[in-house]
Amino acid sequence: MSLNSRRRGAELEDAILDAAWDTLIEHGYHGFTFEAIAARAGTSRPVLYRRWPQRADLLMAVLHKFWGSQPIEVPDTGDLRADAIGFLRNADKGRTGLMTVISAQLMEYFRETGTNFEELRDRLRRPGPLGFEVIVARAVARGDLPDEPRSRRVVNLPFDLLRNEMLMTMRPVSEQAITEIIDDVWLPLLLR
Template sequence: MAEDQGGDVNQGKKTRRRGAALERAILQAAAEELAEVGYSNLTMDAVAARAGTSKNVIYRRWPNRAALSVAAYRQMLPTDPKDTPNAGDLRSDALALLNRANDRLSSPAGKILREILSDIQNDPDRVREIHGQLVNVGVAPWLTILARATARGEVGPEALTPRVASVAVDLLRNEYVINGVTKVPASTIIEIVDQIFLPLVRAHR
């Protein structure tokens, strides 16, 4: 049985989309809705209409609009390892990654993420759910620079864990959600790297 009862019309015939194709269509529709109306005005009905599917199909994949919105946001993140900084020392790479994350969080797309995080901050279960989605993608370049630092002898292999690798970005995100800044200043970026991230990972050496 086809999953999508909405489908696309192509040359007079309705095309049933399934699996990855259907999910791509839904996430693209969600991203477009978020760009147009923002997270606070996003509705599952509007996403379903734009994607040409049903609301029930969306709910089978994402239980709420926060989960759907974060999934759409994740599609905007760079995943190509070639995009990962490689200056030859961990501090430079960490500063480059954190500045990149700061630019992203202060962008229009980042504003959407900040709205989501602000909306769910009093719901611990949803915070854990959303944090898990963000860590699974955003941690990859941090693990890459830590692996390179391990090969150079800057840190030990014990530092190569998602929890350690996500510390800097988690602290950066907190500046937006808790302190309500529109962009984190460069001095704070340096403090996060020099006073927290580097001492933490270098303890594993």
């Protein structure tokens, strides 16, 4: 590569993060090394170290780009049930394989750092209310639900059940499962 065609700035960072993502997916955290990523990105280890002094720093940058930066659209249909089902559909769309792979590929990271999936999620998620918290707040504002305290666990239960279904089946979640999560579990809890 000539000096004139040398990548810099955002172009170089994107190439590094793309290479790091591919390395993580193919080789897991064990193979997620500065050497492997630099070779795949066509750069040197010092270039990586200048931007991300620790491997965990680079991992967080990669996960922010490929996982945390893709918010799930929260529908606003004016109907609590329709919003909830729509949100689960949006959450499931294209994420089942990603969630399964990431969960498996990061087990060594969790062991090494003494952290867990919940702590990682909290580091990656954007500030503010979660999807179902928004859906419930809108329903309360419309008068569809009484304005009373609700456990955060109950409010966010559908997403937890969806994630469990994804990890257990490693397939997209069926429409039947999504409907059962909302109609048979969540709405009865909210409306009791």
